[in-house]
Amino acid sequence: EEKKNMKRGLFILFEGADRVGKSTQVQKLGDYLKNGLQLDAKVLRFPDRTTPTGSIINGYLQNTTQLDDRAIHLLYAANRWEAKDNLMKLLNSGTSIVVDRYSYSGVAYTAAKGIDVDWCFNCEKGLPEPDLVIYLKMTTEDATLRGEYGTERYEKVDFQNKIKQIYEQHLIKPSWKVINANRDIDTVSNEINNIIKTEINQLIDKPINYIN
Numbered sequence: 001e002e003k004k005n006m007k008r009g010l011f012i013l014f015e016g017a018d019r020v021g022k023s024t025q026v027q028k029l030g031d032y033l034k035n036g037l038q039l040d041a042k043v044l045r046f047p048d049r050t051t052p053t054g055s056i057i058n059g060y061l062q063n064t065t066q067l068d069d070r071a072i073h074l075l076y077a078a079n080r081w082e083a084k085d086n087l088m089k090l091l092n093s094g095t096s097i098v099v100d101r102y103s104y105s106g107v108a109y110t111a112a113k114g115i116d117v118d119w120c121f122n123c124e125k126g127l128p129e130p131d132l133v134i135y136l137k138m139t140t141e142d143a144t145l146r147g148e149y150g151t152e153r154y155e156k157v158d159f160q161n162k163i164k165q166i167y168e169q170h171l172i173k174p175s176w177k178v179i180n181a182n183r184d185i186d187t188v189s190n191e192i193n194n195i196i197k198t199e200i201n202q203l204i205d206k207p208i209n210y211i212n
């Protein structure tokens with residue numbers, strides 16, 4: 001089958017707390033876009049640990065570097081801003097992107113430390129906005145059953161509950177798809193594929209928006 005000629009790519013984002021299955025579902029959806037829907041598609045993740053800001057973030061996450069809460073927040077944001085040109089290039093050239101965490105992770109994880117949500121959101125304004133956000137939802141207790149939390153920063157039950165609370169009280173919009181993530185991998189994936197298949201044409205008719 002011939003590849004569909006897309007006017008522009010679609011920006012699909014996965015968000016949620018730790019261990020809810022984001023990286024697993026990002027790969028599955030990337031495969032579905034490429035092999036099922038015959039689209040040009042690329043999978044991306046934030047933080048991108050391969051760039052200079054990403055290597056500072058990596059040291060922080062592995063607890064080898066200490067940073068002020070606002071300083072690390074701005075580095076996460078910078079890690080997205082330095083990717084902006086590439087994201088726009090991909091979308092404008094007709095490549096769809098499936099992204100593993102983005103601005104909303106940035107806000108949720110910093111605001112969970114007690115920092116004002118609006119302050120957190122400010123440095124995200126102007127970045128390309130996803131066409132569709134898929135929020136994978138399950139209890140922290142069930143997520144913990146997927147393996148003990150490791151040694152990276154943030155992998156603590158109380159902190160995970162705060163992150164969930166920020167997402168669910170401040171960030172989720174009516175347009176987001178909230179998916180029950182506590183089901184087997186293929187059940188979750190099939191539900192997501194069906195959503196994309198149903199909504200892809202109307203989503204792609206709109207211009208790319210920017211976070212405001």
Ligand code: Z5A
Pocket residue numbers: 017018019020021022023024025046047061076077100101102103105106107109110146147152153154155181182183184185188
């Ligand atoms: N962070 C931030 O503070 N500010 C920011 O701006 C950004 C990020 C962008 C690193 O992120 C940290 O950065 C993260 C937020 C912070 N904090 N922490 N911790 P990361 O994306 O690199 O984190 P990660 O290492 O990829 O883990 P994750 O996101 O917590 O996991 P996940 O991607 O949601 O889950 P998964 O890897 O797909 O699955 C977890 C395990 O469960 C794995 O063994 C799977 O095989 C299994 N799994 C997956 N799905 C299922 C189902 N359906 N059933 C059973 N088992 C499953």
Ligand code: MG
Pocket residue numbers: 022023024100
């Ligand atoms: Mg992940």
